[in-house]
Amino acid sequence: MLKWALIFFVISLIAGFFxxxxxxxxxxxxxxxxxxxxxxxxxxxxxxxxxxGQAVL
Incomplete structure (x- = not known):
């Protein structure tokens, strides 16, 4: 999901630039x-x- 967020962020930057x-x-x-x-x-x-982890201990 972070990968897609980064992809959309880069698209946003490129679209804003143009x-x-x-x-x-x-x-x-x-x-x-x-x-x-x-x-x-x-x-x-x-x-x-x-x-x-608490349950194992």
Whole structure:
């Protein structure tokens, strides 16, 4: 998911450079949402890993 966020971010930068502000804004929003989802999933898995580690001990 981070890979796709980075791809959309690069597309946003390129579109902004060439003056396509609508495309740039849309892809920046998509990149932001994907990054937030990846961060939330990472935190959930991190908490689950700590809980599993506590259960083993």
């Amino acid at each position: 003056g396509f502000s609508g495309v740039s804004a849309a892809t920046a929003t998509i990149a932001r949402v994907l990054f937030a989802l990846a961060l939330i999933i990472f935190v959930i898995f991190l908490v689950l890993a700590f809980m599993a």
